Each structure stands twice: as C-alpha cells, then as structure tokens.
Amino acid sequence: MxxxxxxxxxxxxxxxxxxxxxxxxxxxxxxxxxxxxxxxxxxxxxxxxxxxxxxxxxxxxxxxxxEIYGAKLYSPSGYELELRYKEVSGVxxxxxxxxxxxxxxxxxxxxxxxxxxxxxxxxxxxxxxxxxxxxxxxxxxxxxxxxxxxxxxxxxxxxxxxxxxxxxPPHEFDSAYEYEMLIEGYDPDLIHLWFGNEVAPRGYVWVFPKDEDRANVGIGINSDNPQTAKYYLDKWLRENGIPARKLLEINVGAVPVxxxxxxxxxxxxxxxxxxxxxxxxxxxxxxxxxxxxxxxxxxxxxxxxxxxxxxxxxxxxxxxxxxxxxxxxxxxKVRRVTEKLTDEDLDLFIQILSGADAEKIAGGNYGEVIKALLKHPKVLLSPRRIKLLKELL
Amino acid sequence: MVEKVKIVMDEDRCYLCGGCAGMCPTLAINVGPKWEFFLDRCISCKICVTACPVGALKAVPLEGES
Known part of the structure; x- marks a missing residue:
C-alpha cells in the first residue's frame, strides 16, 4: 500500500x-x-x-x-513555596x-x-x-x-x-516510576513537588491530583543512579507515612532530559x-x-x-x-546547575523565595528569582552559591 | 577489559516501558509487544541494568558459557 x-x-x-x-x-x-x-x-x-x-x-x-491553579514546592527540610494563581494554570x-x-x-x-x-x-x-x-x-x-x-x-x-x-548518554535520561493512587492531605488544586538529594536525586517526587483524593504520585531520578526509581518512591511514601495500598495504576518509563x-x-x-x-x-x-x-x-x-x-x-x-x-x-543549562545543589542549598533557596515577592516569582520572572536569591546574606557569604546562581543568569 | 555479559530480563517485573531500548547505545534491545535482546550487538556497558526504573534487568557474565 x-x-x-x-x-x-x-x-x-x-x-x-x-x-x-x-x-x-x-x-x-x-x-x-x-x-x-x-x-x-x-x-x-x-x-x-x-x-x-x-x-x-x-x-x-x-x-x-x-484543573490546577498552581504549584507547591517542598525543600528537603520541609520549607514550602506556594505559587497559586487566580486562573486555571494547567490541567x-x-x-x-x-x-x-x-x-x-x-x-x-x-x-x-x-x-x-x-x-x-x-x-x-x-x-x-x-x-x-x-x-x-x-x-x-x-x-x-x-x-x-x-x-x-x-x-x-x-x-x-x-x-x-x-x-x-544515560545521565541525560531520568528513570521514572509512578502510582496512580488514592492519597489525602494535599491541596488538590495544586501540583506538589518535593526536592532533595535523598528524596529524588537530580529529580523530584510529584503529586499531580486527578481528584480530591486521587493523584499521580511519581518520581524521576537520574537514570545512572545505582538505585531504582521505584526504590526512591517507595522510600518517600514510607517515610512520609503515606499508605500505598489503594493503587489504580503503576507506570514506568525513561524520560529524556x-x-x-x-x-x-x-x-x-x-x-x-x-x-x-x-x-x-x-x-x-x-x-x-x-x-x-x-x-x-x-x-x-x-x-x-x-x-x-x-x-x-x-x-x-x-x-x-x-x-x-x-x-x-x-x-x-539550568538543570545542570540545579543538580549541583546540596540539600542545604535547596532548603535555603526555597526558604528565601517563600519570603520574597511571590507574585513576581509566580509570574515566572526567572531573572527576579535569581536576583532575590543573590541578595540574601547566606548566599552572599558563599562564593560557591554565588557562582552557581550566576551561571543561571 | 569489560567483562562480557548478556542481559536477562525478569518478565514478572518488566513493564515493557522501553527505557532500556531507548538508552542502549547499540540497538541491542528492542521493546515491542515483547522484550528482545541481541547478544551480538551488546557491548556489556550495562547502562540498561542501572537505568531500569524497576530493576528488571540483570547482567549475567558470559564467561564459562559456550
């Protein structure tokens, strides 16, 4: 034919x-x-x-x-950054x-x-x-x-x-694992993202709500990591006391990044x-x-x-x-810089941003985000952090 | 020298997601309705073993096999 x-x-x-x-x-x-x-x-x-x-x-x-109205980011020690819009931002x-x-x-x-x-x-x-x-x-x-x-x-x-x-090369892929499951206690109007080198090396854990009590709960990690994505997701669920017993789907894949x-x-x-x-x-x-x-x-x-x-x-x-x-x-380029961040960096940055002009950040004004971080004394006192952030500008 | 291996897949764990095939530098794995491995193309790099999101792949040394 x-x-x-x-x-x-x-x-x-x-x-x-x-x-x-x-x-x-x-x-x-x-x-x-x-x-x-x-x-x-x-x-x-x-x-x-x-x-x-x-x-x-x-x-x-x-x-x-x-319909989703924004995102909430969590640092390794539990600092939170909420970005909420008046209008639907995603689905x-x-x-x-x-x-x-x-x-x-x-x-x-x-x-x-x-x-x-x-x-x-x-x-x-x-x-x-x-x-x-x-x-x-x-x-x-x-x-x-x-x-x-x-x-x-x-x-x-x-x-x-x-x-x-x-x-x-394998480092340019993420390895991902996800449950669609029943989950409670997370604002279902926002997507939720957890960062940390112990939580999800190079990547993040996500909760993407599909209902008030149902979500895609997944993880992406660098594919050249010696542990599996499943290992890290199950560990995160366990450590956060989230029961993974009402599972509707299990999804697996490699993600080019x-x-x-x-x-x-x-x-x-x-x-x-x-x-x-x-x-x-x-x-x-x-x-x-x-x-x-x-x-x-x-x-x-x-x-x-x-x-x-x-x-x-x-x-x-x-x-x-x-x-x-x-x-x-x-x-x-941003990904390559962020994968060098320590848990302390992530804690500090999310902490600083949660106190910064949220509207500017939520507006996606990327330059403002970096500037807000660069102004903070704990950043100014660390040549390594300044160098990392300047790479992003 | 790289130890020559063959890749073995655990059918009970594999989701046929195709990640291993996507990352294989030499097209030694094909994932269609079933998982296929081509020993003659494999360079024993074991990228696939590490990358599998569920740990369904294992590298088995070829030494001693005929």
Missing part, C-alpha cells in the same frame, strides 16, 4: 502530524505497536492550559481530570483518553490509523528510503510513503534505522517528540514540546509535498533549533 506520509507512533507528536497532514489533503497512515492507543502511559499527565488553543486541541472534559489529563482522542482527530481529518502494528524495518529502493515494513497481528505489511515520521517514543528505532543519531537530537531529518525521515529527546530537561514534561515540534514538522512536510521537494524537510531541523531548541538548551 502507498501513502504520502507514514507516521510511526500514536502518542502526542504522531497524531498531531497525522491530523495536520490529513487536513492539508494528504494520504496519511499512522501506526502504533500498542493495541490500545494511550495505554500504558509513561507520564505524570500534567500540562499547561495554554496548549489547547495553541495547538488547536478541543478542551474536552472527557480527558480532563482536574491533569487522562492520557489513555487524550491520546486516543488525538488519534481520533487525525482519523476524522482523513488519516488511516492502525494500532497493534509494529514497525520492523525500512524499505530501501535505489538508495532511498521508500517506506516502512511493519507487522500487524503477525502479518507483515509493506507501507510505501514519501515521508516517514519517527514519533515512536523514547525507545525509537525508526530514526536510528534511518541513520539519525538519537543516542544520548537533555541530549536533544541534532539532525532531526535524514532524507525523507523526520524524528519528533521523545524519540528526538524533545523534552523539558528541568521538569521532564514532553507533551507541549512534542506538540510544538509536530507543528513545525507538519508545516515543512506540507511544503515539501506541495513543492515535491524533500530537501525542504531539513528546514524542520533549522526552525526547531531556532525556536524550541534554543529555549530547551537554556533549560538544560
């Missing part, structure tokens, strides 16, 4: 590309190895409220578990419904969608990549396509088969989302980044097909790096 575009992976980036290309009138096939699109998730399910309008996604109550979605709806929007726009279809290799003809080989319920399928999209997640094979280097893929295109193959390591390296969220990359990629794919000139696809690499790549490289 023949399509203009073959998309491998029906997570976030895949369906958005499939939808955009189908809307533009092209023949699109999207495959996914899972039998049920959206499940199992590898995600905390929190996302900024702005994405719905920005990426033309309906604000559909069927996948919105709860906790239900990935197994969200992803399926994204695939539905793609299908409704005209794309063909096949779950339980695993890509097994590339079809090469006369020195060019002519399509993908796949397996559907054990039956081999050959899909010829002008453009192939590797949206096949952290474990992406398609991009690597095409010769795109997606390798990143750096190592953004340099060349996002090889001939007629594009890589997007987790497969391209397009994830915010500070908080490990990658849904918005996948949407942004998918949007940029879609535009250049449409142009390349319109003008029958595949060399135009390269512009996706250029535009992504100019826009989101540049931003994420800055975030990565």
């Amino acid at each position: 023949r399509y203009d575009v073959a998309v491998v992976g029906a997570g976030i980036a895949g369906p958005i590309i499939a939808r955009n290309l189908a809307r533009a009138g092209y023949d699109v096939l999207m495959i996914d190895k899972k039998a049920e699109i959206g499940s199992p998730k590898r995600c905390g399910e929190g996302i900024n409220i702005g994405i719905f309008e920005k990426y033309d996604i309906p604000y559909d109550r069927r996948f919105i578990n709860r 906790i979605i239900e990935r197994k419904v969200f992803d399926k709806m994204l695939a539905f929007y793609a299908a409704r726009a005209g794309a063909d969608v096949w779950p339980r279809t695993e890509a097994t290799g590339l079809i090469r003809k006369g020195g060019r990549i002519a399509g993908i080989r796949a397996k559907h319920e054990g039956e081999p399928v050959e899909i010829e396509a002008d453009i192939i999209v590797a949206a096949d997640g952290v474990e992406s094979m398609v991009a690597r088969w095409a010769g795109i280097n997606t390798y990143a 750096g190592g953004f893929v340099k060349e996002l295109v090889k001939d007629n193959v594009l890589v997007v989302g987790d497969a391209a390591r397009q994830v915010n390296p500070m908080h490990g969220g990658g849904m918005a980044e996948a949407m942004e990359a998918a949007t940029i990629a879609s535009r250049w794919m449409i142009k390349a097909l319109e003008e029958e000139d595949m060399s135009l696809l390269k512009n996706y690499t250029r535009e992504w790096w100019e826009k989101d790549g540049k931003r994420l490289e800055k975030v990565l």
